[in-house]
Amino acid sequence: MKSAKRPSDLDGLSDWTARVCAGDRRAIGRAISTVENGEPVGNALLKLLFAKAGGAEVIGVTGSPGAGKSTLVEKLAVEYRRAGAHVGIIAVDPSSPFSGGAVLGDRVRMQGLATDEGVYIRSMATRGHLGGLASAAHDVVTILDAAGCNVVLIETVGVGQDEVEVARLADVTLLLLVPGMGDDVQTFKAGVMEIADVFVINKADRPGADRVEQELSAMLSITPQPDGWLPPIVKTVATTGLGISSVREALGQFRQFGEKEGVTRRRREAKWRARLLSLLRQRLFEKVVTEGLSEAAVDEYVEEVVERRRDPYSLVEEMIEKAVNS
Amino acid sequence: MKSAKRPSDLDGLSDWTARVCAGDRRAIGRAISTVENGEPVGNALLKLLFAKAGGAEVIGVTGSPGAGKSTLVEKLAVEYRRAGAHVGIIAVDPSSPFSGGAVLGDRVRMQGLATDEGVYIRSMATRGHLGGLASAAHDVVTILDAAGCNVVLIETVGVGQDEVEVARLADVTLLLLVPGMGDDVQTFKAGVMEIADVFVINKADRPGADRVEQELSAMLSITPQPDGWLPPIVKTVATTGLGISSVREALGQFRQFGEKEGVTRRRREAKWRARLLSLLRQRLFEKVVTEGLSEAAVDEYVEEVVERRRDPYSLVEEMIEKAVNS
Numbered sequence: 017m018k019s020a021k022r023p024s025d026l027d028g029l030s031d032w033t034a035r036v037c038a039g040d041r042r043a044i045g046r047a048i049s050t051v052e053n054g055e056p057v058g059n060a061l062l063k064l065l066f067a068k069a070g071g072a073e074v075i076g077v078t079g080s081p082g083a084g085k086s087t088l089v090e091k092l093a094v095e096y097r098r099a100g101a102h103v104g105i106i107a108v109d110p111s112s113p114f115s116g117g118a119v120l121g122d123r124v125r126m127q128g129l130a131t132d133e134g135v136y137i138r139s140m141a142t143r144g145h146l147g148g149l150a151s152a153a154h155d156v157v158t159i160l161d162a163a164g165c166n167v168v169l170i171e172t173v174g175v176g177q178d179e180v181e182v183a184r185l186a187d188v189t190l191l192l193l194v195p196g197m198g199d200d201v202q203t204f205k206a207g208v209m210e211i212a213d214v215f216v217i218n219k220a221d222r223p224g225a226d227r228v229e230q231e232l233s234a235m236l237s238i239t240p241q242p243d244g245w246l247p248p249i250v251k252t253v254a255t256t257g258l259g260i261s262s263v264r265e266a267l268g269q270f271r272q273f274g275e276k277e278g279v280t281r282r283r284r285e286a287k288w289r290a291r292l293l294s295l296l297r298q299r300l301f302e303k304v305v306t307e308g309l310s311e312a313a314v315d316e317y318v319e320e321v322v323e324r325r326r327d328p329y330s331l332v333e334e335m336i337e338k339a340v341n342s
Numbered sequence: 343m344k345s346a347k348r349p350s351d352l353d354g355l356s357d358w359t360a361r362v363c364a365g366d367r368r369a370i371g372r373a374i375s376t377v378e379n380g381e382p383v384g385n386a387l388l389k390l391l392f393a394k395a396g397g398a399e400v401i402g403v404t405g406s407p408g409a410g411k412s413t414l415v416e417k418l419a420v421e422y423r424r425a426g427a428h429v430g431i432i433a434v435d436p437s438s439p440f441s442g443g444a445v446l447g448d449r450v451r452m453q454g455l456a457t458d459e460g461v462y463i464r465s466m467a468t469r470g471h472l473g474g475l476a477s478a479a480h481d482v483v484t485i486l487d488a489a490g491c492n493v494v495l496i497e498t499v500g501v502g503q504d505e506v507e508v509a510r511l512a513d514v515t516l517l518l519l520v521p522g523m524g525d526d527v528q529t530f531k532a533g534v535m536e537i538a539d540v541f542v543i544n545k546a547d548r549p550g551a552d553r554v555e556q557e558l559s560a561m562l563s564i565t566p567q568p569d570g571w572l573p574p575i576v577k578t579v580a581t582t583g584l585g586i587s588s589v590r591e592a593l594g595q596f597r598q599f600g601e602k603e604g605v606t607r608r609r610r611e612a613k614w615r616a617r618l619l620s621l622l623r624q625r626l627f628e629k630v631v632t633e634g635l636s637e638a639a640v641d642e643y644v645e646e647v648v649e650r651r652r653d654p655y656s657l658v659e660e661m662i663e664k665a666v667n668s
Contacts, residue, residue, distance in 0.1 A: 062653070062655050066654070066655070067650065069650075285644055292657065292658065293631065295655070296661055297624075297627040298623075299662055300626045300665075301619075301623040304622070304626055314618070318614050321614045321618060328617055328621055329385050332618065333625070335622055336625055
């Protein structure tokens, strides 16, 4: 009986799982925090929730700071709510009004959504995730999916490797551009342009919107499309809601295409492969470092390296040798 | 004799090490590529080079795209060259003219430096590094340090977790701001402002430079400085060279302060701790996945997860159990 969980723990977990699946907001919030903090019970909970998940469509929304991502996410959420869907929103953009990460930035504007029981909003810090931001976001999607969200919108800034990896969690990705923002088509990072399934030119009432559209079309016409999908370009003015229904249509078209052509399946395979391997990497490390190495031992190793008495490459080999043979 | 290296391999390695330490550009370039590609011999080489390194000052230069980082790096390199130093430059900015990563961006401008035997310039891709970009950059610094560079300048874009981690390799970090670029003080990510030891307001001949300086001073006056160092603000016009010698002075002042107050030592400890642990994580993973798991086995696991027959959390536990007991 040593290694068996006490019945009360298991009861507690299955009750917690049931409450998450019933959409209980406190249970959902606690599940996300538990997973974000890397608490061991989070792992047990995810095992149970995984079986309940798999129904949600995950939509990534990315673009430079100031492109209007939060406003577009808000309006898209309202649009999906009107169609009867339950909506989850994950903001991993540090400058997002959801996460309030900007030093003196604006604060939560989505007051309307916040009181809608059919919408669950969560912001995620971009730091401090043991297995990486993308891994943590992946688990949060699983929780919201199990909680009955039909659509999960993930807002990220379209810069940096982390954000690109978060975008890979999505079944479909929107990239926002804005006329006159300095993020012209030619200055965008190649890796960021490639993740877009739908381009949105937001603030399209500004001068220069047509030029951005032309440049984008020209670029897309010379870019190979490995999936056979030519990303459509949709113009919006998110603040007034103009073009939002066209964005939803474009997303629907991509979904149909993706399911028919196997793109969705291939992406889910790639996504789960990455998640499995990152989970393996993290758990192995925990097993060796958390269970096998004291803080004092690590301090000692660091001193040896800083004083250049030992090189880190040989030291690590020695550490692994010890861990595997212990 | 099975596991012993053949004498010719060891001879080759020690010859290669000697040539790197003598500043042989081909040997240095080949060492960096070997390490970047994760070839096993790179590890053996790093063990030898580590003992020769430790003398270089590592300077991080970060800021938004278009802030003039490359120009500042170029002018700083010239400044250090004049003082007789050997200079290494690592560009991990994908939009840098060194790395030529922008879709239609400008190309290498540092023609003058490229023909100077006392300067070694290397650009690094932001993707595809097995152990992460920061780890790879760390090893490249070790190589350039062993090769006799007294100063290593690392250029990164000040966005994203990767870039912040690369900046942590540096003994001292410059953050560039530009008037009227939209990256006002209040929109900067908290994590990015914190890494600056010296602020540079570049393009200071533009309108608004004084306002940026005032905002920055105001912000710094209310920001706790855990190391006891108040970051100075230097105005430059990098294209004309204005203010570059002041930047070098500010860097020198920080170095003196850091050595006296133990900041440099603490940072090096934190840097090597991070490197040791990431190396351990990577090597463990390689040992289990590369040596213990076939590609077909991974494919099979992925299918089980995508079809939701198994959850990834239990699967990984099973994989580790097998690996440790095999």
